[in-house]
Amino acid sequence: MAGAVLGPASAGTVVLYSSNNVETVNGVVDQFTKENPDIKVSVVRAGTGALMQRIKAEAANPLGDIFWSGGLSTIGEFRDQLAPYVSAQASAVPSAYRGPDGLWLGTNTHVTVLMTNVRQAPAAQPPRTWTELADPKWKGKVVIPDPERSSASFVALYGLRSLLGQEVLDGIARNAVIVGTTSAAYESVAKGEFAVAVTMEYAAYEYVAGGLKDIRIVYPAEGTFLSPEGMALIKGGKNPAEARKLYEFLASKSVQTKVFQSAYRRPLREDIDVSSLSDLPALSSIKVVRLDDARMGSERAAFIAQWRRTISAR
Template sequence: MLRLLPKLCLFLIFAGRLAQACAGEVVLYSSNNVETVNQVVDQFTKENPDIKVSVVRAGTGALMQRIKAEAANPLGDIFWSGGLSTIGEFRDQFQPHESAQAAAIPPAYRGPNGLWLGTNVHVTVLMANLRQTPGGQPPGGWADLADPKWKGKIVIPDPERSSASFVALYGLQKLLGNEVLAKVARNAVIVGTTSAAYEGVAKGEFAVVVTMEYAAYEYVAGGLKEIKLVYPAEGTFLSPEGMALIKGAKHPQEARRLYEFLAAGKTQIEVFKSAYRRPLRTDIDVSRLAELPALSSIKVVALDDARMGTERAAFIAQWRQSVNAR
């Protein structure tokens, strides 16, 4: 038996190295925050110990440009997640995949021939700090923000830097016109980042911010009773996000396994519980998981993503003019 030990040890070392050499790998490009990405990757590797996940994090725009620049020699395998309008602009860089989970996603959020798949949606809301609002009352809708009583009390992220702010203000213009938009611009304080805006309201520096549902709800869930989410009476706007497989990826099989994991209901429920990213799956009712309304009960104003993209530069120029005219 003792004579066999060296051979057994050599065999185990060889088997371990062979298993390591045969282990799969997948490179994930993601614009999600560190906590959300780490949570998902940890769970995936627990369920798929034969696959190593490497993560590259950056903004959606930067990652799209990187994927395009690497087209001849892709270094990433899968992108998760960014605005569907942005993914659509770079559709030539992605590989179709007919997901087993696709049936749970409304057709409007699926790419042609499975080119991308919607994962979650940001709902535009007004986040109000009732300790700072006039009379302790939040605004009821977009038109209220044009009232002079809100001057200096509204904070809005720069729409040139914040895609969520751009969607909200572009939608506001389409819904109520240039005059109301200009009045809102005159009342608002403009800041450089989305986080600086909603953090300013949470700290009581401002009364109201135009922001995303998940960011505002974190404070409600955290116990700040003075924070209230307002879904504007005139209607609000959606910013759907999704994922896609990178064309010519070096690890296509592993990428498809990660894709299916990210699309699965249990994964999206866990992401919602930790980060309040509202799933697009029709079989998940977030009103049963948190004190948020079901998506079907929210008045939504549809926006044309393609038109919004082509009109972006002109809108930003107009917004700048309105802000400078104050």
Template structure:
């Protein structure tokens, strides 16, 4: 146990891993999802599969991808759930093909053609508005509005160097609006180091607008914080789909496939949405029937090429730093 913790000093070990050493029937789950969500689904899985115990290693997606790569000669994990599909794709050599019986419910664009990963949920980039802090009590209607001088210092944006969701939103925004508008939006904004600092800042009234993820903003709407409103920009917005994969060479392939199917299933995806508002990619789950959120088909989405976006990361971030430095 101590060796595993030392190997994963960047990780937080939670749930069953703290309760018992790994046994022959254990499956090791690497996850970047929040602690509460992971603990809940692990508990449900173990109740339905009492012969299988789940050990969990939790950390950020990037850190876990690097760990999986470093362990390739002797994999210690069995399954990864869940992180950005573009990031998973960049490490696809580390994953084992598997065609789950649940995959037919997921649109083809969110599935690996080789069966190396399967989409689970998607984040939607939104503007989170605090109407008490917004000029005139009015939320912006779209991205272009944020270039107006009246929003200077009232917008908060997570640094895309540290937030993958912010990177998707800003990369997409740079393709959608003119270079001048894009630069002015950044100059109007306060840049923070974490995603949570942005949406919490708006909820607490420190800022009027956050560029953030739908699920993070909606938790305040669902909690009946009347001052908070979600804006789906009129020009269109962007998706950050997430997925999961079986680790190549994992020592418990049968147990890992069972957990994979469980995590991809309609009941589990439905429960995750109800508790954490993470929008499922399954076409047989309509979140508009369970919440005040619109169905995905009713959101104007601007498609982004995940491979191009990943390839452009270094150049984009370099340009980002230049604009921020010129503020």
């Protein structure tokens, strides 16, 4: 749900465009305004793609000041609408997640995982690998979000094909039930309707942290994939000083720690050890397969077309 910005923003106001969920945004904004009572934050919420298109459409008369947060591959496609800014805290984030000339800064990353309900798994054994899911014993037990609608699923399946090839991906697709949204996949595993979901770490961990004993998180042995997210200042924003203050707040170790503790969004800052704050492993201990964001973006349409052919041929 998007909140309307009424009239031009005045001094002491910052307009935040965000694709984060309501609870996360509200928690951060409440804390920021407590610490900065002279600044009002107006929030517009929508999906990353929609917000970036809005920023582009408003380029001649920007109505937003700062965007937080969405996939770095998507943000990078709209670099002409972004303002360079090098935060003093940027050095805490690996250079791979920092935009050229400070056009964006990575904040957190999603990790692709297999969320398993052991009650529904064959012999109550979670899978250890991607390849196992192509075995006929998993037919009808695996749920995958439609990669055309879910960016996280697209990253997972594109990465899976890059890592293990089309044949393995086709085998998994033959066994899978495809659903329309990311949440429909992990919620159905939590309810015991399926054994395995291809999903994001934070979503699965919410159930583990909530005490659901049947849920396991599997990082496949062949490797897994990251979907890094970040933030950026909007070029020509009318409140640059206030926007930079909010940017520094969002980049801070304390705020990113709190966001992880409340929403399990894994920070990209290297000075935050999530393994000391939760039962999740440190990122350095996870086998990560790096993907080329630019190539992934350019090949998206062809990948989706091939995916449709695979699904229709089942």
